[in-house]
Amino acid sequence: MHHKLEEYLLGVSERLDPLPTLRRNEELREMRQHLLNAVIVNQEFGMSEDEAAHTAIKQYGPTEDIASQLVWAWRRGDKREKALGVWGGAACTMAIMFVLSIIAPPVGSALTSMYFALNRFLDPLVSYVWEPHTLALSASDSPSWILSALEAIAMFGLGSLSGGVTGFLFPKRGVVGTALGATVFFAVFLGPEIHRQPAILDNFRWGNLILMIAVMVLQSGVGAWRRTRYGRGKWRYAR
Amino acid sequence: MRRDLAKGDLPALVLAVLSKQPMHGYGIVREVERLSDDALTMREGTLYPALRVLEQDGLIVGVWEPQAKGADRKVYSLTDAGIKEAKRRAQEITNYVSLIQTVLGRIDHAPQT
Numbered sequence: 001m002h003h004k005l006e007e008y009l010l011g012v013s014e015r016l017d018p019l020p021t022l023r024r025n026e027e028l029r030e031m032r033q034h035l036l037n038a039v040i041v042n043q044e045f046g047m048s049e050d051e052a053a054h055t056a057i058k059q060y061g062p063t064e065d066i067a068s069q070l071v072w073a074w075r076r077g078d079k080r081e082k083a084l085g086v087w088g089g090a091a092c093t094m095a096i097m098f099v100l101s102i103i104a105p106p107v108g109s110a111l112t113s114m115y116f117a118l119n120r121f122l123d124p125l126v127s128y129v130w131e132p133h134t135l136a137l138s139a140s141d142s143p144s145w146i147l148s149a150l151e152a153i154a155m156f157g158l159g160s161l162s163g164g165v166t167g168f169l170f171p172k173r174g175v176v177g178t179a180l181g182a183t184v185f186f187a188v189f190l191g192p193e194i195h196r197q198p199a200i201l202d203n204f205r206w207g208n209l210i211l212m213i214a215v216m217v218l219q220s221g222v223g224a225w226r227r228t229r230y231g232r233g234k235w236r237y238a239r
Numbered sequence: 240m241r242r243d244l245a246k247g248d249l250p251a252l253v254l255a256v257l258s259k260q261p262m263h264g265y266g267i268v269r270e271v272e273r274l275s276d277d278a279l280t281m282r283e284g285t286l287y288p289a290l291r292v293l294e295q296d297g298l299i300v301g302v303w304e305p306q307a308k309g310a311d312r313k314v315y316s317l318t319d320a321g322i323k324e325a326k327r328r329a330q331e332i333t334n335y336v337s338l339i340q341t342v343l344g345r346i347d348h349a350p351q352t
Contacts, residue, residue, distance in 0.1 A: 030264060030287065030313050037265040038283070061282035069284075073291035 002053040005035050008063060015067030019074050027070055035060060089170040089177015090184065093220060096162040097185045159216050163223025178224040182217045244271070244281040249289045251332055254317065254325035257299060261316035264290065290315060298324050 009028055016024045035056050042052035060066065159182065166181070167174040244252070256262060256270045268283050293299045298321035301313045317325060 026313075027287065031284070033263075033310060033312055034265045034283065036310075059283050061284035065282070066284035066287075069288035070291070073288040073295075076292065077295040 002039065002049060004050070004053040004057060005032070005039070008035070008057050008060075011063035012067050015063060016070060018071050023074060031060075031066075086173045086177045086180065089166045089174045089224065090181035091177075092166040092169055093162045093178045093181025094185045096165055097158060097182070159219030160223040163220035163225075166220075167224030174224045175221050179217050179221045182220040183213070186213045186216060241278055241280055244279045246285065246289075248332070249281065249285065250293055251325075251328040253286070253289060253293065254298065254321060255329055257315055257317050258322065258325045261314050263312040263314050267315070293321070297321075 009032060012031065013024065013028055016027060019027065035053075038056035038059065039049070039052045042055050043049065047055065162182070163175075163178045166178045170177055252271050253267055256267050256274075262270065264286055265283075268281065268286055271279055271281070290299065290301065294301060297318055299315045299317055301315045303311045304314045305311050
């Protein structure tokens with residue numbers, strides 16, 4: 001491609017920095033096709049390659065104007081997508097978590113028992129800190145500990161997976177949407193269980209519960225953020 | 240006489256051109272010029288922001304299509320909503336032009352005071 005076109009596209013690309021990578025790539029791809037077409041047609045009218053490139057660029061418009069209009073157009077659509085992103089992201093996260101908890105029994109089990117699993121981990125440790133000679137760990141407990149560990153891993157995996165998928169599908173406000181969806185989901189899932197067994201909810205266990213929900217929401221949010229971040233990475237026009 | 244196409248008129252012309260057949264960006268520019276006997280010109284780069292707005296509004300869709308010769312091109316076509324909107328905007332412009340002509344005609348024929 002003619003060096004003038006390369007320079008022109010580079011100039012536009014630098015000004016399209018606010019756009020997500022994929023969008024910027026597509027704009028530049030289309031722009032490149034347009035300019036190449038124009039150069040070919042100009043040459044058919046008898047222009048030299050240099051002249052044809054110069055005319056094509058002149059007809060296309062100044063880089064600042066073109067880039068600012070494209071950014072404006074993107075921001076216009078972005079506002080709408082963001083509004084959709086929050087609710088879409090929340091619905092998507094809840095749907096994924098719900099489906100996985102239904103089709104994958106270990107995950108479903110983890111969802112309903114995660115709060116109680118955490119307490120199984122923490123209670124003996126807290127006892128040990130307070131009374132070091134009474135650590136309630138024994139070889140006979142190992143299956144229960146392994147199960148608890150697997151449940152915890154499943155939960156973290158669930159958060160990452162649902163967050164990742166949501167972030168991919170709803171890159172605009174996907175993180176907020178995911179966090180909202182995860183919060184609602186855990187509240188709906190854990191609410192009845194908490195209501196059913198209010199007697200066990202002392203201050204310590206309330207603390208655990210809040211901590212666990214916060215961690216899971218954060219985990220989902222990080223999953224979503226990593227996917228959306230991928231789409232926002234810096235990019236420079238490559239030859 | 241050549242004149243620049245007003246930015247506000249571009250979306251209506253794009254819809255009108257696409258109502259005849261799906262087309263890529265470069266083709267739309269050339270078609271507007273051809274239909275106006277090269278009287279209307281535009282900064283070609285301004286077409287794409289207008290296309291993005293029409294896409295966002297669900298009036299057109301753009302699809303990358305492989306070409307028999309050369310690189311892929313993004314070809315735009317009207318959606319169902321776009322077909323209705325193209326007719327509406329064409330009618331709106333026709334009415335507007337007719338109104339202006341009426342006003343100008345009456346001024347021409349009005350007695351001098």
